Amino acid sequence: GENVEQHPSTLSVQEGDSAVIKCTYSDSASNYFPWYKQELGKGPQLIIDIRSNVGEKKDQRIAVTLNKTAKHFSLHITETQPEDSAVYFCAALAYSGAGSYQLTFGKGTKLSVIP
Amino acid sequence: DTAVSQTPKYLVTQMGNDKSIKCEQNLGHDTMYWYKQDSKKFLKIMFSYNNKELIINETVPNRFSPKSPDKAHLNLHINSLELGDSAVYFCASSPGGLSDNSPLHFGNGTRLTVT
Numbered sequence: 001g002e003n004v005e006q007h008p009s010t011l012s013v014q015e016g017d018s019a020v021i022k023c024t025y026s027d028s029a030s031n032y033f034p035w036y037k038q039e040l041g042k043g044p045q046l047i048i049d050i051r052s053n054v055g056e057k058k059d060q061r062i063a064v065t066l067n068k069t070a071k072h073f074s075l076h077i078t079e080t081q082p083e084d085s086a087v088y089f090c091a092a093l094a095y096s097g098a099g100s101y102q103l104t105f106g107k108g109t110k111l112s113v114i115p
Numbered sequence: 116d117t118a119v120s121q122t123p124k125y126l127v128t129q130m131g132n133d134k135s136i137k138c139e140q141n142l143g144h145d146t147m148y149w150y151k152q153d154s155k156k157f158l159k160i161m162f163s164y165n166n167k168e169l170i171i172n173e174t175v176p177n178r179f180s181p182k183s184p185d186k187a188h189l190n191l192h193i194n195s196l197e198l199g200d201s202a203v204y205f206c207a208s209s210p211g212g213l214s215d216n217s218p219l220h221f222g223n224g225t226r227l228t229v230t
Contacts, residue, residue, distance in 0.1 A: 032216040043119070043205050043221030044158070051216065087156060093213060100170045101213035105158040 002027040002094040006106025013080050014114050021109045023090035024072040032093035033066060033073050038108075039086045047088075048075070080113045087111070118142050119222040121206045127228045128196055136191045136225045138206030147189035148207040148219065149181060158205070164189055165212060193227075201229045 003026040013019050025033075031052040036044035050057045050064045050073065057064050061080075066073040077084055087108045096102040121138045128134050140147060146165040152158050162181045163170045169181065178194045193200060203224045209217035 034218060036219075036221075038156075041223065043207070043223045044219075045221065046218045049216075049218065089158060093216065100163070102160060103213055103219070108156045108158075 002104040004106045010110045012112045019077045021075045025092040027094040030092040030094040036089040121222040140208040144208035150205040152203040
């Protein structure tokens with residue numbers, strides 16, 4: 001099955017600096033890669049996603065890049081703000097057999113933005 | 116208006132008890148899910164369900180059973196609770212199935228503590 005590795009597990013940046021979180025996946029057939037943000041006491045919330053036919057996608061201060069050859073994708077947050085502090089999860093969607101698909105999550109990155 | 120709501124938010128119970136967690140979504144989505152998040156924040160799917168099919172993660176003990184009275188509800192029933200069941204359980208929904216690359220909408224979680 002799919003295996004998703006996420007690094008780093010914790011990341012501290014100064015307010016205004018950029019933050020980068022990287023993920024690798026194992027199943028070359030994976031074709032959908034969402035990123036979720038989880039604030040304390042809440043459920044994960046989708047912030048951006050990318051499909052395998054696209055190499056990069058941007059939404060204001062957030063961007064995601066995908067390298068299918070190397071099987072890795074990254075989340076970039078520019079001009080970080082204290083409210084960006086949260087746990088971020090990457091995920092990869094792959095066919096898991098018997099007509100079903102499974103979304104496999106990375107283990108999360110705790111981002112702290114220091115004012 | 117909470118799109119995906121689950122109750123209770125906190126649940127403390129003793130080993131051996133049977134308990135249920137309720138989930139409702141008002142998004143009109145076709146598919147609902149239960150995820151388990153352990154103490155290390157790792158998110159793992161337990162079940163996915165639409166009006167046609169229940170897909171069970173084979174690693175989930177049969178003490179866990181989802182029950183769906185209608186398309187907007189997917190409750191989780193747990194028999195004979197064990198210490199290792201302590202975790203945060205998230206309900207989620209999506210417009211279509213995962214094969215559609217449908218984004219997941221999560222509830223805010225139920226923190227289950229088994230003593």
